[in-house]
Amino acid sequence: MAKNPAEETKEEAKPEPKETLDVTKIEPKFKHPTIFQHFDALNPGESFIIDNDHDPKPLYYELLAERGNIFTWEYLQKGPEWYKVLIAKNPAEKQTAKGAIPEKDVKKAELLKEKGVKFGCSDSGSNSAKSDDFDEWELDELADYIVEKHHQYIKDNAEALNGLAIKVSEHHGTDHPELHRVATQTHHFLQDLLDHIANEEGVLFPVIKQGLAKRRNPEEKTTYEVGTLDLPIRVLLKDHEIANEDLNLIRRITHNFTPPKNACNSFSFLYGKLKEFEADLNEHFRLENDYLFPKALELDRQLTEV
Structure with missing residues (x-):
């Protein structure tokens, strides 16, 4: 029935x-x-x-x-x-x-x-793995980790953070005109950062994986010329420098992300999210500057000797 x-x-x-x-x-x-x-x-x-x-x-x-x-x-x-x-x-x-x-x-x-990654929440909302482990990670694992943790963090937070900066600027910019600069600077900083990670995911990281596959099997073909990774990596390192300069400017404008005593919840939350974003980005760039890029350049050098 x-x-x-x-x-x-x-x-x-x-x-x-x-x-x-x-x-x-x-x-x-x-x-x-x-x-x-x-x-x-x-x-x-x-x-x-x-x-x-x-x-x-x-x-x-x-x-x-x-x-x-x-x-x-x-x-x-x-x-x-x-x-x-x-x-x-x-x-x-x-x-x-x-x-x-x-x-x-x-x-x-x-x-x-x-890999022993610490999942627990910190005050900034960012999490990190033991630094002494990264030298032991394969390049493809490290690249995937950066994409899935730090690139995804940017993708998940960029639009909301930009919108929050605009909202706070519109509501409180009359009394705190520095917020207009914060909103403008945040917008350009985030747009450049999204372009940066798209470049990494679309170009460099696939090339690194090709090189790793070729080291494992010399018969593997690559779509790039072995021995040429130095230039694109220098460009990406320059992007890191520019992003850090942009963040330092935002930090100066906001007095080290310190809201005024009379700040509303949204105002305080914006500064807190900017500080959290900075903490995650510092870890993100550290992994690339200290581990991923040097290891990729060494792999590229080794492949030229094969």
């Missing part, structure tokens, strides 16, 4: 989340352990919501690495000031089946765990 629509709707309805957890009120070192406790306390099919002031994507990968593909992750709100995520434990019958998590994310979580 066919079920009536009311019965189907009742069966398919999801239970209400057990609670909402405001992560901003938890001391940074206890944030992820507390969230894990709440997740582990869920019965299959149950869920809870977390509220945070930055994208909790590192938590997503830690949960995936430590608990496996047994949950769903749904953004209910995605910035610019607040992120709200619904985390649900899969029903019992789906615990051993493939969940809704993309396979590429499962593999990434496994790689990050294998």
Whole structure:
């Protein structure tokens, strides 16, 4: 006998989340352990919501690495000031089946765990791996890590940060005219940075992977001339210098990202996000300047001797 629509709707309805957890009120070192406790306390099919002031994507990968593909992750709100995520434990019958998590994310979580990446939240919202590990990483792993962590951070935050700078400038620029300069400088800085990472992903990183494949198998063909990586890498290093100069100017205009005492929440949040963005970019450039680029140049030199 066919079920009536009311019965189907009742069966398919999801239970209400057990609670909402405001992560901003938890001391940074206890944030992820507390969230894990709440997740582990869920019965299959149950869920809870977390509220945070930055994208909790590192938590997503830690949960995936430590608990496996047994949950769903749904953004209910995605910035610019607040992120709200619904985390649900899969029903019992789906615990051993493939969940809704993309396979590429499962593999990434496994790689990050294998490499000893620290997932935990810091005050800036940025996370880093042990620096002494990077010399041991293969070039393709390091390039992928930079793209998936730091390039993705830029892509996830650039539009919202630009919009926030414009919004704060429009609302408070009369009393704080420096905000107009902050908005203009932020716009150009972010646009140049997006062009920069597009160049890396579209040109340099694929070339590096070609060189690595050729080192592993000399029969492999390359679409670039071996021994010519020095020029494009020098161009990218110059981009890094310009980006740092732009950020230093923004830092000076904002008095080291210090809002005035009477600043509203949006005003203070803008300066906090600029500071967070700077912290992530510093780590991003450090990985490329100190590890990826030198290792790529050494690989290119080796290939000229084959």
